[in-house]
Every structure is written in C-alpha cells, then in structure tokens.
Amino acid sequence: MTEGSTRPLFALQGLTKRYSGVVAVDDLSFSIPEGAIVGLIGPNGSGKSTTIDCISGFQVPDGGRWFLGDAELTGRKPHEHATRGIARTFQTVRAFDEMSLTDNLLTAAQAHDGLGWSAALQGGRGLRDAEAKATVRAEELLDTIGLTEHAQAPAGTLSYGQRKLLAIAAAMMARPKLVVLDEPVAGVNPTMIRRIEAVIRRLNEAGMALLIVEHNVEFIMALCATVIVMAQGRKVAEGSPRRIREDPQVLAAYLGADTEAHDDE
Numbered sequence: 001m002t003e004g005s006t007r008p009l010f011a012l013q014g015l016t017k018r019y020s021g022v023v024a025v026d027d028l029s030f031s032i033p034e035g036a037i038v039g040l041i042g043p044n045g046s047g048k049s050t051t052i053d054c055i056s057g058f059q060v061p062d063g064g065r066w067f068l069g070d071a072e073l074t075g076r077k078p079h080e081h082a083t084r085g086i087a088r089t090f091q092t093v094r095a096f097d098e099m100s101l102t103d104n105l106l107t108a109a110q111a112h113d114g115l116g117w118s119a120a121l122q123g124g125r126g127l128r129d130a131e132a133k134a135t136v137r138a139e140e141l142l143d144t145i146g147l148t149e150h151a152q153a154p155a156g157t158l159s160y161g162q163r164k165l166l167a168i169a170a171a172m173m174a175r176p177k178l179v180v181l182d183e184p185v186a187g188v189n190p191t192m193i194r195r196i197e198a199v200i201r202r203l204n205e206a207g208m209a210l211l212i213v214e215h216n217v218e219f220i221m222a223l224c225a226t227v228i229v230m231a232q233g234r235k236v237a238e239g240s241p242r243r244i245r246e247d248p249q250v251l252a253a254y255l256g257a258d259t260e261a262h263d264d265e
Contacts, residue, residue: 009068011031014029015027023233026047028047035204039223041230051230057073057077069085093164095156097155101155102135105142105170106131141169146199177209179208181211193219
C-alpha cells in the first residue's frame with residue numbers, strides 16, 4: 001500500500017459459495033494493498049479456484065461483496081470486471097494459434113478500447129488512434145515478457161511456458177489495476193518458472209498488484225510478501241511466508257501434504 005493510504009486496492013468481504021449444499025467457500029475475507037503480490041494457496045478442493053472465479057465474475061456467489069478501490073464489483077459480469085480494472089489468466093492457456101503474438105495481444109485489447117462495434121465498422125481517427133496505442137502497448141509487453149523476436153510468429157509455435165507468458169501479456173493489455181494469475185507455472189519446467197517469476201517481479205516493480213493462485217509453494221513463498229492459506233473453503237492463515245511456514249494450522253491443513261503437487265483443483 002502506498003504511504004498514507006488507508007483503503008486497500010482490493011477488498012473481499014464474506015465470500016460464500018455453495019454447490020448443492022456443499023460449501024466450497026465459507027465466509028472468506030481478505031484485502032490486497034496497492035502494489036502488492038499476494039499468494040493464495042491450499043490443497044486441492046480448498047476453494048481457491050472458486051474464489052477467483054467469483055471475484056472475476058465467472059461464478060455467482062451465494063454471499064459476500066468485493067470492491068476495487070471505491071467501486072463495488074459484486075455481481076458484475078466478467079467483461080465488467082475487466083473494464084473496471086481486474087484482469088486474469090486461466091490455468092488452461094487460451095490463445096489464437098493461427099494468429100501472431102502481436103495480433104493475439106491486439107485482439108485482447110479490443111474488448112477494452114471503449115469504441116464499440118459502431119466505431120470499429122466505421123473506422124476513422126478514433127479507431128486508428130486506439131489501434132496505434134494498442135500496437136505500442138503490445139510491443140512494450142512483448143519486450144517485458146521476452147518474446148519480441150517471436151512477435152510475428154503464430155502463437156501455435158510457442159512452447160507451453162511461452163504461452164503462459166503470452167497469457168500474462170494479454171491480461172496486461174488493458175492496463176488493469178489488479179491481475180489474477182491462475183496457476184502461472186503449473187506444468188512449466190524450472191527454467192521457465194524462473195523466467196515467469198522475473199516477469200512477475202518486473203510487472204510488480206512497475207506498480208502492478210497481483211493475486212497468484214498456485215500449487216507450487218516455493219514459487220509463492222519466493223514472490224509474495226503476503227500468503228493466504230485456504231482449507232475446506234475457509235481461510236486458515238494469512239501472513240508473511242515465514243509466518244505461514246511456521247503456522248501449525250497450515251502444517252496440518254496443507255504444508256504437511258504433498259506440496260509438490262501440480263494437478264488441477
């Protein structure tokens with residue numbers, strides 16, 4: 001949080017989600033300060049994926065509210081979350097394989113340029129200006145993720161780890177205030193994990209706040225100042241990596257299990 005700031009960038013209050021009577025998320029609350037990297041961990045079935053699906057608009061919760069700054073986003077659709085400042089990636093990487101990396105990023109920008117179908121069909125200066133700005137942004141992000149040399153290559157030629165990087169860049173095209181990363185290093189080799197970590201640090205140094213859901217505990221502990229641990233739908237611990245490693249509830253609920261697991265929730 002910036003010096004003198006009292007309001008967090010993001011605040012979640014009492015999130016609850018049930019599936020046929022089974023409580024997947026139970027009265028979950030947490031906040032994310034401006035410029036922070038926060039990790040969300042927990043064993044399979046702990047409610048992590050449901051949590052981020054709710055706060056990005058892809059699932060409707062049974063209770064709770066969430067805010068980005070002064071704006072309440074509770075109940076809004078995914079595109080409304082995106083246009084108001086929350087972007088996310090998905091565990092399953094999505095890309096247009098036949099399109100170049102640059103065109104993939106320009107496509108990601110189209111949903112947030114504010115012009116709408118009418119302006120796009122009519123063309124004109126507003127459209128040209130938006131396209132020019134998006135192209136510059138795409139070039140900047142390809143440089144940030146280290147894929148400039150592949151800018152005109154089809155996305156289908158990328159390795160799995162490179163596709164993860166492209167997904168992060170696509171989420172950044174709209175200049176969000178908060179990026180939610182869903183399993184950014186799942187299934188990625190150690191060399192690419194270090195590369196993805198470096199990209200995340202670079203984005204954070206530029207002021208970006210991030211919420212990261214991951215099974216790779218060491219990756220989270222190395223990156224995040226604050227770690228939130230969930231088990232059976234509830235928050236069982238929150239604090240610094242050192243505090244989390246020493247917390248008896250965490251050791252019992254999660255870190256005592258197989259922390260090297262990378263399978264889906």
